[in-house]
Amino acid sequence: MKRVLVLSILFNLIPFIEIYSQGKTKPNPKSPVSTETNNKEEPIKVETPDENKTPEKLPEEDRFKDLDNQNGIVVTGSRGERRLKDSTVATEVISRKRIEQTGARNLGEVLETQLGLNVTPNALGGSQVQMLGLDSKYVLFLVDGQRIAGRLNNTVDLTRFKVQNIERIEIVKGSSSALYGADAIGGVINIITRQSEKPEHYQFRATYGNGRELNYGTQGEKNMIADVGFRNEFVAASFNGGYNQSAGYDLDPTTKSTTGNAFQDSNLGGNMTFNPDGQLKVKTGLFYLSRFQQGIISQKSGGLFDRSNATNDFLGLGAIEYSYGKRNMISFRGNYARWENKYKLDQRASDELDTKELTNDKTSQGTIQLDHELNERHMLTMGIESYANELESDRLTQRFAYRTRRAVFLQDEWTAWKNGIIWRIIPGIRHDVDSQFGGQTTPKIATRVDLTSQLVIRASYGFGFRPPTFQELYLRFENPGVGYVVDGNSKLRPEKSRTVNADVEYSPLKNLSFSFSIFRNVITDLIQYNYGTTSSEFASFQLTNIKEAYTRGAELGMRTRAFKYVAYELGLNYTDTRDLTSDRPLEGRARHQVTTNVFINAPMGWELAIRTKWIGKRPFYSSTSDFAGSSTTLIEGQNSNVTYGKEFALINLRLEKKFFEGRMSLFFGVDNLLDKYELTYNPIRPRFYYGGVQAQF
Incomplete structure (x- = not known):
């Protein structure tokens, strides 16, 4: 496997050799000869043909202009609209074009090969993410900048979010609590929903896939999505829907239990933006998902159980924005979210251990925000926010729980120096008042230095809480059935963090860029499961605060378009973690990770995407995934012996052929080409083939 890794890295270094051997240079914008188009109208000149004159070449089409979104707008890092290349906070963007080329069906599949992220199956169905060595519970998920409801076992299921409703994904790594408050210790993933950009658009896609009958059976997986929209000078609207069905998968056919849940779901969504005068905008959005999952589990007692989850997921968004001046805006935003999950465990041939559980999670949020440019050197962002959360659950000692949180926040983007070198300093602070835990203040200081147009340095230091x-x-x-009891702890304290981030971006050539970043997160009062006592029947585990833990590491990235039809990406990630109470690494984190992405947009409408990820061995201290999402997971008994999950390589391929000027296409793909998985510590889906058709007008 290490040979495969070395060959993969060498393969991705070929573009460097090609670039420098050809002696390509980046155009100098200060040169008297400019390649930019003059916008002023010039008189039409009629020239007589000159047979000796070399005809001018038309500018070549940029086949990857929509892949990186370098000139696009981002909102997550500053809570306001900024051009990506001017963002004061390092923001990674996954564009709509990139999402389509990956062939992903949901957010989890999109993030699979993203640098610095690790997507793993959730024990109760779906998938979850780790960022900078931190679990999903430390990552704040937003839709159009607003919070969502619904965490099961402290994780957000990434498969809830279907790609037909996603325009782009913005990722900010590191503590963002100074702007967003609780739960943003590890970073923020903001899903921006689709907005119509054409007078009319219609899109349809149908996919069918399957793998070995031994793992998948004969039913296969079916996906159908549709998206329609329109835009005029007053209103833009987009509406979408989809239906997905799969028989699930089984990594161990010798037992009756299954690994991946069978499921069927349907979703509807839409948003509208009214803009009558160019200054006032009114935005609305409604999204709904209905899902049913089922599987079979066997327990140590020998019992066989049919497990099912029926989920209803609703999110309603609204916003009023009024722009004045060049960059000023006042906005009012609000949302209501409800996530309902009905869990059922039905023991075969007996009713003794049957279980029915309801989880009903409701959240609401309201924000008033002002973005105001004091002068050319100071851009202020300030606001007040209100948040409420109500939970009804059969797993709680008290069936109903309710809390509120009020907050104020302030940030200043100060251009301290603007003479050749551009130096920005961004102080920010937020104060939250939680109805259960009182006041929490989370300051942050960040800076950005543009040494040249090709070299940018960023750094930040901030506090967070959860x-x-x-x-x-x-x-x-x-x-x-397994023989354990888990208890919460009403005396738990909030987790707090201190985070340092620094990164460098260097673009020596037009189509070549490098990035390097380092990070360190220190979390105090870390919440984890600790072994309690053993009675005659059950082992007991209770949640408790431990002293401290840290994650630290570095990421190195490279992007190039050395060839006309090929784009390369290479990422290297190193992560070191430690629970300072038990003096051992946090569970399930790999020290080393390598990602490569190759996109080929060839003539005649052919497109090929090759996405790979290599992950090194990971320490585990348990043989159960029932506690997925905890910091160090369940230790069975008092045995703290470490077991390492095997290193593995994930390769996904997708080939597409477009017809009729791109309005229709056929595609074929293979996920997990090398068929790598591990039943206990890496139960991902085995090799899977799919194909389909897409049409858009």
């Missing part, structure tokens, strides 16, 4: 969830405070869960 209050215990209702499940962590009031959980009471018994699993008699």
